[in-house]
Amino acid sequence: MRLGEPVEWALHCTTVLALLPADGALPASKLAEFHGVPAAYLAKALQSLSRAGIVESVPGRNGGYRLGRPPAEITLLDVVEAIEGQESSFRCTEIRKRGPARVSPRLYLPVCAIADAMYRADEAWRAELRQTTVADLLQQLATSVPAEAVMKGAAFLQEVFR
Amino acid sequence: MRLGEPVEWALHCTTVLALLPADGALPASKLAEFHGVPAAYLAKALQSLSRAGIVESVPGRNGGYRLGRPPAEITLLDVVEAIEGQESSFRCTEIRKRGPARVSPRLYLPVCAIADAMYRADEAWRAELRQTTVADLLQQLATSVPAEAVMKGAAFLQEVFR
DNA sequence: GTCCCTATACTCGGATAGCAAGTGTCCGAGTATAGGCGG
DNA sequence: CCGCCTATACTCGGACACTTGCTATCCGAGTATAGGGAC
Numbered sequence: 001m002r003l004g005e006p007v008e009w010a011l012h013c014t015t016v017l018a019l020l021p022a023d024g025a026l027p028a029s030k031l032a033e034f035h036g037v038p039a040a041y042l043a044k045a046l047q048s049l050s051r052a053g054i055v056e057s058v059p060g061r062n063g064g065y066r067l068g069r070p071p072a073e074i075t076l077l078d079v080v081e082a083i084e085g086q087e088s089s090f091r092c093t094e095i096r097k098r099g100p101a102r103v104s105p106r107l108y109l110p111v112c113a114i115a116d117a118m119y120r121a122d123e124a125w126r127a128e129l130r131q132t133t134v135a136d137l138l139q140q141l142a143t144s145v146p147a148e149a150v151m152k153g154a155a156f157l158q159e160v161f162r
Numbered sequence: 163m164r165l166g167e168p169v170e171w172a173l174h175c176t177t178v179l180a181l182l183p184a185d186g187a188l189p190a191s192k193l194a195e196f197h198g199v200p201a202a203y204l205a206k207a208l209q210s211l212s213r214a215g216i217v218e219s220v221p222g223r224n225g226g227y228r229l230g231r232p233p234a235e236i237t238l239l240d241v242v243e244a245i246e247g248q249e250s251s252f253r254c255t256e257i258r259k260r261g262p263a264r265v266s267p268r269l270y271l272p273v274c275a276i277a278d279a280m281y282r283a284d285e286a287w288r289a290e291l292r293q294t295t296v297a298d299l300l301q302q303l304a305t306s307v308p309a310e311a312v313m314k315g316a317a318f319l320q321e322v323f324r
Numbered sequence: 325g326t327c328c329c330t331a332t333a334c335t336c337g338g339a340t341a342g343c344a345a346g347t348g349t350c351c352g353a354g355t356a357t358a359g360g361c362g363g
Numbered sequence: 364c365c366g367c368c369t370a371t372a373c374t375c376g377g378a379c380a381c382t383t384g385c386t387a388t389c390c391g392a393g394t395a396t397a398g399g400g401a402c
Contacts, residue, residue, distance in 0.1 A: 001165050001251045002384090004346065011276045012257055023250055027374065036260030040349050047376065060355035063374045076279055089163045095174055096307075098198030101315035103308050104298075111304035114173045117294045125287035132279045140275035144259075146265050153263035164345095189335065190402065209337065222394035227333045233390050
């Protein structure tokens, strides 16, 4: 089970966008430069975030991306599901209904005990991701990111909005 | 994020093997027939379970697979990790240390707040899978699998051991 | 009749192709801005 | 000097190749069994 790289990018980009001035907008190319990731591919992830309403795109010159709603209202699950989709990690192909022991389909319960347990674990994962918001991340990052890195980041943003 | 199909197969096969007589062994081909899945590919999953000690292989004629330890000592996590590996679902490529805001590597904390939250969710998923054992599954299946399917399954096994 | 040996058939195990999805890239559509022109 | 218009440059958005990993398969190594032969 593996999450794609764009998930990491999307999470970092969301936190950076949360630090922007209220009416500012950061282009995808700058976000890519800031994180050292391929710009064209990162754009795909940002489009997914845009479709999900997590960020909103500002077209035209001086355009870019900004947050679509307050950081406190964006959970990590929102971001992850925007990129990876909402399907469960476990795929039940109903093999219990195949083979020589199969019986009439209407005799089976909707979900077997195995799928039920797997879905429960999936929900536990989602519940944990739902508990952390981007606002929480900002608070933690404020005390954990090296001061020098904060200054460099601020300088980079000021250069963009100059 | 998607788990492979072999995960589902491995879980079902493990429950079936738990129903075997103590010194019996069911070949991979019969397990494949029972579940209606490709035998050659299922064999790969069973080999993974064997390497993990969850099942043990009996070579030679009348050989096959049997459980490696009591059902109560096999958690769903054991089975899932045997197939999918133990790596976290979230891959942190440390993009925080790239780009124009990077500073000397020794200034960073071991894990950033984002990775920490993702790892926490991953652990919640694992914790949930750890709580259910194959013995639990058997108990639930005993009351939820259609009686007719149970009979057909038993008949299939008796035919094999005849 | 009993023991031993050999040949057999069946098992697992790892090495080998095909395909779908993740990864990476590009070019076109659309818009706010900046400059120039006219009033 | 002010307002309007036009051209421009920059943005996002979706359509197009490539690589990795999942899916699927096969053949070889090893072993317990079954049968036959010798004692």
